[in-house]
Amino acid sequence: MQNLIRRGKTWYARLFVPRDRWADVGKAMAAQTGIKREVVRTLQTPDIREAKRRLQGALAAMSGDVDTALKAARLPPLTDWTADWRGRAVALRAAVRQADDSPVHNVTTLADGSVVGDSDRDAWLEEAREEAAELAKAKGPEAALEFRSIVASGARRTIQSSADHWLAEVSRARRQKTVAGHRKVFADLDAYLREHETKSLLTMTFADFTRPMAGEFIAWRRKKVSAAAVKREFSAPMGLWRWAMRRGYADSNPWTDQTAGMDVSERGDREDDKRAFTTPELVALIRATGEQWAPNGGGYAATLWDAVRLALMTGLRAAELADLRISDVVDDGTAIQVRGGKTRNARRRVPLPRPAQTVISERLANLPDTSPEAPLWPELPTLKLTNSRGGKLSDRFRLARDTLLPDAIGVDFHSLRRSYVTALETAMNAGGRINPAIIASLMGHARSTMALEVYSSGATPEALANAVADLEEKGFPAEVEKALEETAGDRPPMTRFAPVKNRRKLETADA
Numbered sequence: 001m002q003n004l005i006r007r008g009k010t011w012y013a014r015l016f017v018p019r020d021r022w023a024d025v026g027k028a029m030a031a032q033t034g035i036k037r038e039v040v041r042t043l044q045t046p047d048i049r050e051a052k053r054r055l056q057g058a059l060a061a062m063s064g065d066v067d068t069a070l071k072a073a074r075l076p077p078l079t080d081w082t083a084d085w086r087g088r089a090v091a092l093r094a095a096v097r098q099a100d101d102s103p104v105h106n107v108t109t110l111a112d113g114s115v116v117g118d119s120d121r122d123a124w125l126e127e128a129r130e131e132a133a134e135l136a137k138a139k140g141p142e143a144a145l146e147f148r149s150i151v152a153s154g155a156r157r158t159i160q161s162s163a164d165h166w167l168a169e170v171s172r173a174r175r176q177k178t179v180a181g182h183r184k185v186f187a188d189l190d191a192y193l194r195e196h197e198t199k200s201l202l203t204m205t206f207a208d209f210t211r212p213m214a215g216e217f218i219a220w221r222r223k224k225v226s227a228a229a230v231k232r233e234f235s236a237p238m239g240l241w242r243w244a245m246r247r248g249y250a251d252s253n254p255w256t257d258q259t260a261g262m263d264v265s266e267r268g269d270r271e272d273d274k275r276a277f278t279t280p281e282l283v284a285l286i287r288a289t290g291e292q293w294a295p296n297g298g299g300y301a302a303t304l305w306d307a308v309r310l311a312l313m314t315g316l317r318a319a320e321l322a323d324l325r326i327s328d329v330v331d332d333g334t335a336i337q338v339r340g341g342k343t344r345n346a347r348r349r350v351p352l353p354r355p356a357q358t359v360i361s362e363r364l365a366n367l368p369d370t371s372p373e374a375p376l377w378p379e380l381p382t383l384k385l386t387n388s389r390g391g392k393l394s395d396r397f398r399l400a401r402d403t404l405l406p407d408a409i410g411v412d413f414h415s416l417r418r419s420y421v422t423a424l425e426t427a428m429n430a431g432g433r434i435n436p437a438i439i440a441s442l443m444g445h446a447r448s449t450m451a452l453e454v455y456s457s458g459a460t461p462e463a464l465a466n467a468v469a470d471l472e473e474k475g476f477p478a479e480v481e482k483a484l485e486e487t488a489g490d491r492p493p494m495t496r497f498a499p500v501k502n503r504r505k506l507e508t509a510d511a
Helices: 019-028 048-072 081-098 120-139 141-155 159-170 176-197 211-222 227-247 279-287 301-314 318-322 354-366 390-404 414-429 436-443 450-455 461-475 478-486
Strands: 004-007 010-016 038-042 103-109 115-119 335-338 348-351
Touching: 004 048, 010 048, 019 048, 038 048, 081 120, 081 141, 115 120, 120 141, 159 176, 159 227, 176 211, 176 227, 211 227, 279 301, 279 390, 279 478, 301 318, 301 354, 301 390, 301 414, 318 390, 348 436, 348 461, 414 436, 414 461, 436 461
Parallel strands: none
Antiparallel strands: 004 010, 010 038, 103 115, 335 348
16 A cells, blocks of 8 residues: 555555646645655554554545645646536536425525525535636636536436436446447547537437437548447447337437448458458567657657557557556566456466567656556556556557558557467477467466366466567567567657646656
């Protein structure tokens, strides 16, 4: 527990300050060095159980003190609700919807015996008006207008509130992954409506949503993903509108026949058409420069440079790789521990080839926070729908791949995993100390027989290390090995150490 430290016999609470706010907090709290990375306060107890009980209250009080100092210095607080003002509006909308209309505040009894006063709902609406005025100053009048619209929609059923209700019902019978996929579809639909229709699922009713909107959204998604993926996503809005019609919330379904005639036989659209990268494609990816990975000067150049090499040399899925923490780098940086993933067998230890060890070492040397539970990829945001950083990694790779390999069909970030298993098989056929069970263990797959799967405790660390050593020697094409060797010193500098919010880059200069 990194927020709890011991000095002598006494326990202390430690509040970490985000890197981009070190200078602000240092200025506000008059730090001698000009920066403040953390705030430490005694919990006044030598008892660990009592310290844990007092910790959260102490952290809240410390955060409040920091915010007070920042506000006094005319700087934004750490806990600024306007950063997630839509979430605040949704919370207020729920409070307005549930509040009572009975007069309970400033109650007055009139001469005729009637009682007048302010209700709990009036109080919530007044708070919403005050916060809308505050938001207008911080984010502008358009944000304030949308904020008020979301709160006001508490009296009517919106598409988003209906989607939340429907997904809650669906989650009882469907896998969590399926429900998360449906949520992502609605998030994409909301993003499309905001960008192209200046509307939002948070405020729209079913009557507001038209058939042309549905058709344009389908066309918009088709430009971004395959026809097969669009058809998979299509089940989410179709399911919601069918549910809404059964409940009487919608009169018609604008999604009917929207994907009729969509050809999913196009090469590369089917999962069966996905493949490993060819040797020239791998060489092109490995030799890509920072400018090629991030041509617009973005901060993901080092991210993609590192991720391509690590995915190729470990076979980790995007989510497995992006969700690693510092403590997952084990055996003095020579292996990675995967805590879990897509399947029951995903939990595994993967030895690192020497070039991968170098990538990990350089990444760790650049990170400002190397505490055990700190993320290995702090610059990647965790998506709320999946609680993973892997989606952003896959998306950024796809955008760069379209430029680096414009003619490539049937490849994505997962193709690096396919290239890894191809290299393992090549090394096995060349006499390496590798067999199908070893490959399954490294890939996080079920092993081939019941005896191995049920009774064996798995391959030994020595056997896995030998397999990876032979993979490095016998598995990869000579052109790939040469590209890895010649570009070892070309890693782009890391310029981002936290996710970018609201399109404003965070300060990343060393404190």
